[in-house]
Amino acid sequence: MEKADYIWIDGKVVGWDDATSHVIGNTLHYGFGVFEGIRCYKTEQGPAVFRLHDHLIRLRNSAKILGFEVPYSVDEMVESTREIIRANGADECYIRPLAYIGEGGMGLAYEDCQVNLLIATWFWGEYVGKGTLERGSRVKTSSYIRHHINTHMSKAKACGNYLLFQMARTDARRDGYDEALLLDANGQVAEGSVEHFFVVRNGVLVTPPLTHLLDGITRDTVIVLAREMGFEVREEAFSRDYVHTAQEAFFVGTGAEVTPVVELDRRPIGDGLRGPVTKQLQDAYFDVVKGRSNSHTDWLTYV
Numbered sequence: 001m002e003k004a005d006y007i008w009i010d011g012k013v014v015g016w017d018d019a020t021s022h023v024i025g026n027t028l029h030y031g032f033g034v035f036e037g038i039r040c041y042k043t044e045q046g047p048a049v050f051r052l053h054d055h056l057i058r059l060r061n062s063a064k065i066l067g068f069e070v071p072y073s074v075d076e077m078v079e080s081t082r083e084i085i086r087a088n089g090a091d092e093c094y095i096r097p098l099a100y101i102g103e104g105g106m107g108l109a110y111e112d113c114q115v116n117l118l119i120a121t122w123f124w125g126e127y128v129g130k131g132t133l134e135r136g137s138r139v140k141t142s143s144y145i146r147h148h149i150n151t152h153m154s155k156a157k158a159c160g161n162y163l164l165f166q167m168a169r170t171d172a173r174r175d176g177y178d179e180a181l182l183l184d185a186n187g188q189v190a191e192g193s194v195e196h197f198f199v200v201r202n203g204v205l206v207t208p209p210l211t212h213l214l215d216g217i218t219r220d221t222v223i224v225l226a227r228e229m230g231f232e233v234r235e236e237a238f239s240r241d242y243v244h245t246a247q248e249a250f251f252v253g254t255g256a257e258v259t260p261v262v263e264l265d266r267r268p269i270g271d272g273l274r275g276p277v278t279k280q281l282q283d284a285y286f287d288v289v290k291g292r293s294n295s296h297t298d299w300l301t302y303v
């Protein structure tokens with residue numbers, strides 16, 4: 001990870017190394033906090049953040065689900081995000097807003113603690129694995145189960161939820177795979193560690209419904225683009241063996257962008273290479289996020 005120069009915290013832009021927090025704080029101990037992952041892309045008109053408002057609305061909603069409030073409006077956070085990107089001066093970056101309890105609040109029940117907000121940026125290349133956008137990723141079905149909807153709140157991007165995803169991704173990578181695929185509590189395919197999952201069967205795109213899942217912004221983007229391109233997209237539950245017999249599969253997410261999945265549990269998907277439908281969707285996605293398309297320009301917030 002490449003450090004940037006500055007981080008925005010509670011209204012101030014401070015040096016990266018000065019952005020510290022007390023060790024006795026609720027979020028550090030219990031994971032009670034919410035965050036977002038957003039990307040800013042280099043475009044011909046300068047850096048542009050992809051679907052910034054949607055991400056910040058989701059941040060406020062994640063806090064609402066946990067039962068606290070982010071102390072800034074969406075409009076205020078939009079401006080603070082632009083401010084920190086300008087301060088760090090990068091053409092493209094990953095953006096990490098985090099609402100957290102930095103000091104105190106050591107009881108488990110949340111009781112009106114001071115909520116801090118930081119917005120950091122840094123460079124983050126291919127998330128799933130180096131080279132996977134082109135060669136595709138090798139994936140392992142995880143032995144961990146995506147949280148049941150009444151265990152952790154699936155629509156909140158809450159810090160504590162990520163322990164599960166960390167274990168799943170770490171295990172998969174230690175076993176030599178690029179990424180994990182988690183099943184849900186009913187044994188149906190759920191998602192990757194921070195990616196939604198699609199298969200292509202006979203030209204139709206199929207993706208699990210949102211029941212157990214975060215309301216993904218890339219998932220929504222890809223569904224909109226795919227339908228505009230004339231593809232049928234179905235949101236329906238499927239089992240892991242449905243993946244083995246698909247012609248193509250891919251992950252989508254802010255980090256993953258559109259990453260082909262070419263192997264599941266040592267069985268190649270299709271011919272084991274990035275498929276033509278995946279490539280078409282990747283191209284359409286990168287055209288939109290990099291400002292090369294005339295459509296969906298309202299999804300870009302210029303810095």
Ligand SMILES: Cc1ncc(COP(=O)(O)O)c(C=O)c1O
Nearest residue numbers: 194195196216217218219253254
């Ligand atoms: C658990 C989980 N699933 C899927 C995604 C992909 O969502 P998005 O496309 O909004 O980044 C993320 C990333 O935020 C995630 O944390």
